[in-house]
Amino acid sequence: MFDVNEVRADFPILSRSVRGVPLVYLDSGATSQKPTQVLDAERFFYENSNAVVHRGAHALAEEATDAYERARQTISSFVGAQVDEIVFTKNATEGINLVAYAFSNATDKARQGLDVDQRFVIGPGDSIVVTEMEHHANLVPWQELCAKTGAQLRWFGITDEGRLDIQPGIIDSTTKFVSVVHQSNLLGTINPVREIMDMAHAVGALGMVDLCQSVPHMPVNVQELGADFASWSGHKMLGPTGIGILWGRTELLNIMPPFLTGGSMIEMVHMDQSTYAPAPQRFEAGVPMVAQAIGLARACEYLSDLGMENVFQHEQELTAYTLAELAKIPGVRVIGPLDTRDRGSAVSFVVDGIHPHDVGHLMDAMGVAVRVGHHCCWPTCRRFDVPATTRITTYIYNDKSDIDQAIAGIKSAQEFFGASVAVSA
């Protein structure tokens, strides 16, 4: 196991103060902080090798291209992928949209009588399956695809315990695509994605997994998920903003219509038509995010040095502690699984009589940064009949003292609003 204090020393931001008190950062589910090593990797690139990749024959262009493609190699190894299966996107949302638009564009082309792979053609009578615990990023693109094509959107519901309610008959012979979150960013639930992907494949559908909250926090091997596509972001796993990853099976990536078109993604261009490069270049139109890729690769190395099994264990301990401490406060209710079985470190809760915005504000006054709101999971909030929640998310640089400060913040909010008396009476 790693030493949290040694880890913390790599994150300069964690030693600053906010509102006149030391910062306690418990919002890594929104974005993680960045270690000096990642910042240095980006700076080193800009100071030494900055050039546009995949064009130009000068020395810097070669170095930049080499660094960019080495980053792809490092990132692919981190998740057990083949290097050509890794597409750089702006963020996880773009990766999901890229797949949704492959369906949309293939369907449009099929209507024009063009030759496209039928697995990506969708229309009335077909269905797409998601879950009620999806982030808006893995819900709205599929709503939009259904609206454009006439396909039906279906979803698995959630049990009162915050688990996926995997009912038979939702995935059936009409299903062409299934997209599921690996770990819920609101509930913390870790879903049996392999089982769901197998269900999708059994009816001939393709499947995708949203890995935003799992790749940063636990060992993930994309080959073992049983999925065809996966998407996640760099900034939640110590990397820079502005970079996400789409993983896809090469066979599929190479037959999908492109999402964004233009320079870099072409094979041959004439005035009236063009052909496209194989994946991943096929999906990387324009000048890509080189420094971000290098920074993200460095983040992968940083996490590998700690060991993802250790990262997971560390967070399991913190999550168990968080759940136990929250359970001691009258009037606090956790939304999501109450134990650490198949559960990650996102812990959402509501405080009786106090709106999450007010809870978050009073925690912030004690230096504690937590997320408040619907966490881009509005339907999940509705499922539990809460307008919003307050959410604690931990990472490698947090320890029990951070949780203690959060607990003190919640109690101060109860005292301030006079709610604790009413509830415990």
Next chain:
Amino acid sequence: MSEDLYQEIILDHYKNPRGKRVKIDSLAQSYQVNPTCGDEITVDVGQNSDGTLLVSYDGQGCSISQASASVMSELINGKTPEQAAPIQAAFMELMKSKGQLEPDEDVLEDAIAFAGVSKYPARIKCALISWMALSDAQIKASLTATTTTRDE
């Protein structure tokens, strides 16, 4: 600590809301939502026979959003659109002030308590949402001031 934000007046309006869910003959309604936190508010406007405004609201949200709606209904109910306009303009101006404006108590009355909110960018929308719903409902009902006389 947070006393600059959570003034006593705000907490009082939050715990004892005025004008919430009052039955009125509504001429227009506006539903507004804060997409970052899910707070919702519905404001109805009507008109008394003397031309003054009737305001009712309903919704759920944080203390700032609920107290602001309560203060708004107290301030605007029974005012003509011409009398209401300078109050509405003054509140908007206060919210944009980043805590740099000394609010005019003669115009804003209890609403001066929201001066501290303007220092917290994440909370300004909370305070403004009901006021924006009111303006929207007034436009729909054609109950806006014919002349803006906010310096009077």
